[in-house]
Structure formats: structure tokens, C-alpha cells
Amino acid sequence: MTLLSRPHAVQFNLESVRDDFPILKRRISSSKPLVYLDNAATSQKPKAVLDAVTQYYECHNANVHRGVHILSEEATDLYEGARQKVQNFLNAPSSKEVIFVRGTTEAMNLLAQSYARPLLQAGDEVLISHMEHHSNIVPWQMVCEQTGASLKVIPLDEYGALNQEAFTGLLSKRTKIFACIHVSNALGTVNPIKDMIQQAKSVGAVTIIDGAQAAPHYPIDVQDLGCDFYAISGHKMFAPTGIGALFGRHELLDAMAPYQGGGEMIKYVSFDRTLYNDLPHKFEAGTPNISGAIGLGAAIDYMAQLDWVAVTEHEQDLLEYGQQQLSELNSLRIIGQAPKKASVISFWMEDAHPHDVGTILSHAGICVRTGHHCAQPVMQHFDVPATVRASFAFYNTRDEVDALVEGLRHVRKVLVG
Amino acid sequence: MDVNDLQDLYQQVILDHSRTPRNFRVIDDATSTVEGFNPLCGDQIRVFLSMTNDKVDDISFQGKGCAICTASSSMMTQQVKGKDREQVHQLFDRFHHAVASDNDTVDPETLGKLAVFIGVRKYPMRVKCASLPWHTLKAALEQSNQVVTTE
Ligand SMILES: Cc1ncc(COP(=O)(O)O)c(C=O)c1O
Numbered sequence: 427m428t429l430l431s432r433p434h435a436v437q438f439n440l441e442s443v444r445d446d447f448p449i450l451k452r453r454i455s456s457s458k459p460l461v462y463l464d465n466a467a468t469s470q471k472p473k474a475v476l477d478a479v480t481q482y483y484e485c486h487n488a489n490v491h492r493g494v495h496i497l498s499e500e501a502t503d504l505y506e507g508a509r510q511k512v513q514n515f516l517n518a519p520s521s522k523e524v525i526f527v528r529g530t531t532e533a534m535n536l537l538a539q540s541y542a543r544p545l546l547q548a549g550d551e552v553l554i555s556h557m558e559h560h561s562n563i564v565p566w567q568m569v570c571e572q573t574g575a576s577l578k579v580i581p582l583d584e585y586g587a588l589n590q591e592a593f594t595g596l597l598s599k600r601t602k603i604f605a606c607i608h609v610s611n612a613l614g615t616v617n618p619i620k621d622m623i624q625q626a627k628s629v630g631a632v633t634i635i636d637g638a639q640a641a642p643h644y645p646i647d648v649q650d651l652g653c654d655f656y657a658i659s660g661h662k663m664f665a666p667t668g669i670g671a672l673f674g675r676h677e678l679l680d681a682m683a684p685y686q687g688g689g690e691m692i693k694y695v696s697f698d699r700t701l702y703n704d705l706p707h708k709f710e711a712g713t714p715n716i717s718g719a720i721g722l723g724a725a726i727d728y729m730a731q732l733d734w735v736a737v738t739e740h741e742q743d744l745l746e747y748g749q750q751q752l753s754e755l756n757s758l759r760i761i762g763q764a765p766k767k768a769s770v771i772s773f774w775m776e777d778a779h780p781h782d783v784g785t786i787l788s789h790a791g792i793c794v795r796t797g798h799h800c801a802q803p804v805m806q807h808f809d810v811p812a813t814v815r816a817s818f819a820f821y822n823t824r825d826e827v828d829a830l831v832e833g834l835r836h837v838r839k840v841l842v843g
Numbered sequence: 844m845d846v847n848d849l850q851d852l853y854q855q856v857i858l859d860h861s862r863t864p865r866n867f868r869v870i871d872d873a874t875s876t877v878e879g880f881n882p883l884c885g886d887q888i889r890v891f892l893s894m895t896n897d898k899v900d901d902i903s904f905q906g907k908g909c910a911i912c913t914a915s916s917s918m919m920t921q922q923v924k925g926k927d928r929e930q931v932h933q934l935f936d937r938f939h940h941a942v943a944s945d946n947d948t949v950d951p952e953t954l955g956k957l958a959v960f961i962g963v964r965k966y967p968m969r970v971k972c973a974s975l976p977w978h979t980l981k982a983a984l985e986q987s988n989q990v991v992t993t994e
Pocket of ligand 1: 464498528529530531532559561607609611612638639661670747800
């Protein structure tokens with residue numbers, strides 16, 4: 427069941443949604459309301475998530491899977507319950523296919539080391555794209571170094587979309603792994619990922635999708651997508667930091683060696699031999715982030731009661747309105763104008779370096795991200811050292827877009843005179 | 844953070860140097876050149892240094908940077924020209940102390956024109972922008988032909 431098909435969705439009411447996020451009432455320098463436009467870096471957390479975490483610590487705190495006492499049972503139920511919520515959120519066939527990780531970065535490193543490293547040989551290829559986050563570049567570079575496989579890169583076009591013809595041309599029997607971003611954090615581009623997965627599978631590649639920026643904006647259905655692995659980060663989808671999830675198809679996860687060794691991931695240990703635990707515990711060595719998982723479950727519940735048709739409409743309105751308003755400013759270049767975009771606007775202003783823009787906007791209570799967004803190859807492609815990025819969540823408003831535009835006019839005044 | 848802090852940061856002198864940086868050129872026969880790199884924002888500058896008898900005979904820079912980094916590079920080149928190695932090191936220490944330390948013991952007098960950068964200390968994320976050219980110069984002085992980062 428995807429979010430879209432969930433019954434009993436309530437209407438989307440912007441004011442009441444904003445009330446759900448305590449931080450949005452904050453003021454900066456005592457007078458200016460907070461304008462938080464850095465959602466692609468991390469999202470804010472609704473009260474329901476904060477309450478779930480507090481409630482766990484106040485009433486149920488214990489280690490999981492270890493004690494027979496009542497608290498341990500409750501904590502285990504909450505933790506495993508959260509896993510089922512992630513399973514529903516991703517529409518994974520089984521909760522055994524959901525591994526809790528720290529986030530997308532850890533998921534990619536787990537796959538590179540536990541899945542790819544034993545598999546890859548010289549002559550094999552790992553195919554990624556030019557718009558990957560560093561977390562989906564560096565782990566593959568490392569494993570290529572370790573195995574002699576080579577890294578291939580799907581090029582970007584001038585609008586910030588992936589060149590699909592080139593992608594098809596790069597696929598071959600040598601392509602053992604296709605690891606690609608679903609939605610770009612630096613550009614907002616939404617890739618035609620289902621079609622790309624299908625093509626990659628047709629040459630026999632294993633498909634790994636970075637869903638960090640897709641999960642906060644779109645319903646995800648891993649069965650419909652047909653991918654082998656899909657990674658998400660909780661903190662970008664209204665949950666706490668330090669928790670994320672990796673979906674993996676059962677037969678693949680089952681055949682993989684563990685990523686880390688320790689408690690929890692074993693059935694039996696002696697100095698002669700160790701039996702690994704079953705899925706998903708085989709990949710969760712040590713005490714997990716219990717409160718984080720519970721917070722992630724609460725975030726998924728929170729998202730599920732929103733009307734996602736209305737959410738998408740609202741976010742797309744913010745994107746279009748924002749792009750239109752920004753393009754009226756002189757010498758401002760929007761970086762990334764792919765036909766299909768999530769609510770992310772990256773831009774470059776002549777005469778105003780992103781770092782200066784960020785500092786001056788911050789004085790007006792406006793939080794944007796400035797820098798290379800952990801996607802330096804994207805910056806190189808567009809020949810800029812960095813960009814300013816405004817990224818919107820469903821709780822943002824048109825008024826906040828106006829505040830940004832006003833703030834940018836002020837930036838010009840300060841820097842250019 | 845108040846409005847005055849912002850004015851302290853973007854003083855007229857700083858804005859002037861960032862818009863029209865001085866010594867923004869290549870020195871072909873430099874005795875050493877070093878690249879400085881700020882991984883936080885992707886800024887990259889290159890300092891060209893020409894030493895004669897242990898004195899800074901000529902110095903210039905190239906590269907892309909924010910207003911703070913560009914102005915700091917520009918003013919640095921003006922301040923160190925003609926100074927000997929020891930004097931440059933002293934100035935480096937004073938500048939570094941002025942922008943990066945928490946205590947209030949900086950005497951603007953000892954910094955001369957560079958005192959305009961004291962406002963940077965209120966912006967911990969921006970200290971690196973101001974100090975990148977100085978770290979790069981220090982590396983150039985040590986004749987180490989290596990890449991410098993602010994991390
Ligand atoms: C597209 C994308 N992939 C991966 C990551 C890494 O996620 P995390 O830092 O949560 O591991 C991020 C965010 O930083 C991202 O935006």
C-alpha cells in the first residue's frame with residue numbers, strides 16, 4: 427500500500443500543518459520569524475515524532491531483543507513495529523527486508539562492502555550518474571579500487587537531467603551494479619528511475635537506488651519500481667538524525683556476508699565458529715538506534731495522515747512560484763531546470779558568492795544551504811564552485827518565497843551597493 | 844547577531860577589495876606557488892610568491908572566492924609585500940589570533956589595515972574564508988608545493 431492509496435487521508439491545511447512543527451514558531455534575533463528553506467539538508471520534526479521519542483525514553487526505555495523483562499518486551503515491540511511501518515512506507519514484501527542503518531551513507535557503504543566487494547572483479551563495471559551525492563560516489567570508488575572494477579558515469583545534460591541515450595549506451599554485460607539517485611539534492615531533478623531500473627536489470631545489473639531526497643516528497647513503492655535495494659535517511663523525512671533504512675530483496679540480503687560483527691547479529695558464538703543471525707538482524711550489529719527507529723515510525727505515521735495529492739500540488743506550487751520570482755532578479759541563474767523537479771531550487775548570483783548570500787540571508791532569519799551540497803561533480807558540470815539552494819517542504823509557504831526574494835535584493839544592496 | 848554585526852563583517856574596505864581585488868594576477872617567475880582550497884564551499888585560490896633575499900619581492904593571487912576570501916587575499920598581498928619572512932610569520936600569527944580566537948584581547952593597532960577583519964570572529968563558519976589566503980601564503984613561504992586545505 428502506498429501513501430497515495432492510504433484511506434482516511436485528512437485534507438491538507440497549511441496552517442494546521444505548520445502548527446505541528448514547534449520549531450516553525452521560532453524567531454531569529456528576537457524579531458524575525460524563522461524561514462527554514464534548508465529541508466534537503468535536513469527536515470524539521472513534527473511534535474508527533476518528538477513525543478514518540480520522549481514517550482519511549484520516559485516509559486519504555488530498555489535494550490531490544492535481549493531481556494525477558496517487561497520494558498525490553500515493550501521496547502522490542504516498538505522497535506519492530508517501526509520496522510513494519512518502514513516496510514509499509516516502502517511497500518516492501520517483508521519486514522525482514524528492511525535493515526535499520528544510520529542513513530543513506532551507511533546503506534551505500536554496507537552495499538559496497540558486503541554486496542559488491544566479494545562480487546566484483548577486474549573488467550566489471552559499476553554504473554553511477556554525474557548527479558550523485560558523494561555518498562553514492564566514494565563508496566563505489568573505494569570498492570573499485572579494492573577489486574579492480576571500473577566506475578562509469580552517466581552524463582548530465584545542460585538542464586540537469588541525465589542523458590538517457592548515453593545511459594542506455596553505457597549499459598552492457600559488464601555492468602554488474604547500477605547505483606543511482608532517485609531525486610537530486612543539488613538540482614531537484616527527478617530521474618525516470620523506474621525505466622532506468624528496468625533497463626539496468628535487462629543487462630543483469632543489480633539496481634541500488636538512493637532515495638534520500640525522494641522519500642520526503644513522493645510515495646515510494648519498491649515493488650513497483652522493481653529495484654533490488656533502496657536507501658532512505660530518516661532525518662530528511664521528518665524523523666530524527668542517526669536513523670535510516672535499507673530495503674533489500676530477501677535472496678540478495680540472505681546471500682550477503684554481514685557488514686559488521688558484534689552482538690545482535692549472531693545466533694551462536696564460540697571461538698571455533700559463529701552462526702550469523704537471520705535477516706534483518708544479521709545486518710544490525712550492536713545496540714541499534716532504538717529511539718531513532720521509533721521516531722522514524724512516528725514520522726511515517728505523520729506523513730501517512732497527510733493528503734499526498736494536495737502535498738505534491740502545494741510543493742510544486744512553491745517550486746514554480748519560487749522559480750518564477752527568482753528569475754525576475756537580475757543576473758540570477760537557476761542551476762538545474764530539468765522537466766521534472768522536486769521542490770529544490772539551486773541558483774548562482776553574479777557578484778554575490780553563495781557564502782556571502784548565506785550569511786546575509788541568515789541575518790534576515792532565512793536559512794538556505796550554500797556550498798557544493800556534497801555533489802561537487804554537479805558543480806563542476808555547471809562550472810560554479812558552489813550554489814545557493816532553497817529547498818522546500820510541505821510546511822513552507824509562498825510568503826517564505828517572498829521573504830527569500832526580498833532577502834536576495836538586500837544581499838545585492840549590501841554587496842554591490 | 845544584529846545588523847551591526849553584518850556591517851562589521853561587510854565593511855566598505857572589504858567590499859571594495861572584493862569587487863576590485865589588488866594584485867589579482869599571475870607571477871610567471873614566482874619562486875613558489877601554492878593552491879589553497881576550502882572544502883566547505885569549494886573556494887579555490889592560488890598564491891604566487893616571489894622571494895628575493897628572504898624578502899617578499901612580489902606577491903599575487905588568482906581564483907574564485909567569496910567576498911571575505913577575496914578581500915582577505917587582496918589585502919594580504921598588499922600588507923606582506925616588502926616584508927621579510929619573519930615579519931610575515933608575525934603578521935600571520937596576529938591575523939590568525941584576531942579572527943579565530945574567542946578572547947577580546949586583540950589590539951586593532953597591531954593589525955593596521957587588516958583590523959577590518961576582526962568582525963569575522965562573530966561568524967565561526969566564515970573564519971576559514973578569511974584565513975584561507977594566509978594559510979596558503981604560509982605554505983608558499985615554506986616552499987612546500989602542496990595543496991592546502993582549511994580543514
Ligand atoms: C541524495 C542524497 N543522498 C545521500 C545523502 C546522505 O544522507 P545521510 O547524510 O543521511 O547519510 C543525502 C544527504 O545528505 C542526499 O541528499
